[in-house]
Amino acid sequence: QTKVLQHGAHRVGKRTDAEMATWRGYGLGQFIHWGVYSLFGGELNGNYYNGAAEWIRSWKDMPHGVYDSAYKQFNPASFNATQWAKMAKQMGVRYVTFTTKHHDGFCLWPSKYTDYTIANSPYKKDIVKQVVDAYSKEGIDVYLYFSVMDWHNPDWRYDLKTKEDSAAFERFKLFTKNQLTELLQQYPQTKGLWFDGTWDNSWKKSGAFTDTLEQYLKTLHPGLIIGSRFRADEFGNRHVDANGVLMGDYEQGWERKIPKTYADVHGNDWDCVMTIPENGWGYQKKWLGHWKSTNEILEMTAQCVSLGGNFVLNFGPRADGTFRPEEVTIAKEAGDWMKINSAAIYNCEYTGWEKQDWGYYTKKTGENKVYMIVFNVPVSGSLKIKPAKNTLVDKAYLLTAPGKNLSLEKLDYGASFIHVSSTGYKQPFVIVLETKEGSEKSDEQK
Numbered sequence: 520q521t522k523v524l525q526h527g528a529h530r531v532g533k534r535t536d537a538e539m540a541t542w543r544g545y546g547l548g549q550f551i552h553w554g555v556y557s558l559f560g561g562e563l564n565g566n567y568y569n570g571a572a573e574w575i576r577s578w579k580d581m582p583h584g585v586y587d588s589a590y591k592q593f594n595p596a597s598f599n600a601t602q603w604a605k606m607a608k609q610m611g612v613r614y615v616t617f618t619t620k621h622h623d624g625f626c627l628w629p630s631k632y633t634d635y636t637i638a639n640s641p642y643k644k645d646i647v648k649q650v651v652d653a654y655s656k657e658g659i660d661v662y663l664y665f666s667v668m669d670w671h672n673p674d675w676r677y678d679l680k681t682k683e684d685s686a687a688f689e690r691f692k693l694f695t696k697n698q699l700t701e702l703l704q705q706y707p708q709t710k711g712l713w714f715d716g717t718w719d720n721s722w723k724k725s726g727a728f729t730d731t732l733e734q735y736l737k738t739l740h741p742g743l744i745i746g747s748r749f750r751a752d753e754f755g756n757r758h759v760d761a762n763g764v765l766m767g768d769y770e771q772g773w774e775r776k777i778p779k780t781y782a783d784v785h786g787n788d789w790d791c792v793m794t795i796p797e798n799g800w801g802y803q804k805k806w807l808g809h810w811k812s813t814n815e816i817l818e819m820t821a822q823c824v825s826l827g828g829n830f831v832l833n834f835g836p837r838a839d840g841t842f843r844p845e846e847v848t849i850a851k852e853a854g855d856w857m858k859i860n861s862a863a864i865y866n867c868e869y870t871g872w873e874k875q876d877w878g879y880y881t882k883k884t885g886e887n888k889v890y891m892i893v894f895n896v897p898v899s900g901s902l903k904i905k906p907a908k909n910t911l912v913d914k915a916y917l918l919t920a921p922g923k924n925l926s927l928e929k930l931d932y933g934a935s936f937i938h939v940s941s942t943g944y945k946q947p948f949v950i951v952l953e954t955k956e957g958s959e960k961s962d963e964q965k
């Protein structure tokens with residue numbers, strides 16, 4: 520029984536405008552978490568915080584006074600937004616999401632609505648502007664991360680239990696609207712806003728406000744892209760409303776996890792945001808546990824694109840503005856692979872073909888080209904393909920050797936084998952399948 524909602528989703532299904540089509544085709548993005556937490560790197564007095572480094576203010580061993588005065592040391596002498604943007608360009612990312620204000624409330628732009636900003640640090644200059652300008656100049660679209668939850672603002676509330684709570688939160692909601700207005704007015708190149716810190720009851724009880732504010736922001740900046748982590752409906756539902764319809768331009772819940780099947784994405788646009796270590800977004804002096812290799816990251820990228828999404832990899836620069844060597848290496852190696860194989864990633868979508876063990880299919884939007892991104896060549900060297908119904912493979916060739924067709928050995932039930940060497944692979948490779956309409960003659964028809 521569909522509920523009549525005042526503040527639920529206002530659209531069913533994907534956005535169909537040009538800005539969203541561009542977003543849908545990105546394939547690979549970069550996240551950057553940078554702020555006061557980067558000064559600590561997850562450590563204080565030789566002790567390491569075992570949570571996510573950008574949450575260190577919430578650590579029991581971190582005196583709030585120590586954290587809240589640390590911005591007086593924030594002076595990134597080596598920060599060079601152009602170098603950041605060029606590293607991202609070389610990596611092949613098409614969009615970047617950058618932290619303007621994380622949960623700690625420190626603003627990397629000179630906000631008029633609080634003193635807790637970069638303008639009052641030794642560095643003084645507007646970091647958000649430098650990042651927006653430098654990345655835009657490299658042709659990388661910029662999205663601004665904004666945490667609604669703001670531990671520094673005395674009017675923030677986790678819940679609204681008293682009249683005083685509600686009065687304070689009214690002031691906080693206006694503060695939030697004012698900061699978002701200045702971000703969109705001062706950095707108009709911004710393509711979208713990436714909201715975080717919206718899981719508490721105070722925000723869940725503000726469904727009408729979130730609806731009005733989202734509509735206001737989109738009026739201020741037509742085409743603006745906002746994910747499903749922003750809105751609440753009038754019953755406090757987030758991401759999807761009481762009728763199960765996505766509230767937002769794309770599903771923003773895939774944080775450090777990737778959908779297993781296409782069914783998991785429910786026909787929505789989506790992206791996955793991922794850390795290189797197992798957890799932790801801000802700079803961490805010591806990466807605890809496993810961190811992902813370039814080939815693992817390429818596989819996650821292929822997996823996301825094969826299921827119709829984008830993959831966004833996080834970088835956590837040091838407080839001085841430099842990147843740790845592991846991150847520089849990953850950007851370089853991933854970029855070298857993208858230079859050769861990005862055709863299988865950019866402007867590609869879900870094929871609907873039956874997934875095979877060797878890797879992932881992607882399909883070039885609007886073209887009769889399917890890509891096989893091969894990660895696991897079986898010892899037989901035989902790669903099985905099973906095209907979707909009414910689809911025939913005209914020819915197959917390595918993306919790196921378009922003139923040399925690979926032989927397709929027809930099998931039963933519309934499947935084929937492509938035989939390749941079974942050894943000698945150091946990284947994933949791409950096979951192009953040029954397709955056409957049609958269907959295999961069934962055995963009986965032969």
Ligand SMILES: C[C@@H]1N[C@@H](c2cn(-c3ccccc3)nn2)[C@H](O)[C@@H]1O
Binds near residue numbers: 552573718774792800
């Ligand atoms: C994009 C990432 N989102 C922030 C986050 C996620 N969470 C969180 C909160 C509740 C449950 C699970 C995760 N808390 N903060 C992280 O700090 C980082 O900014």
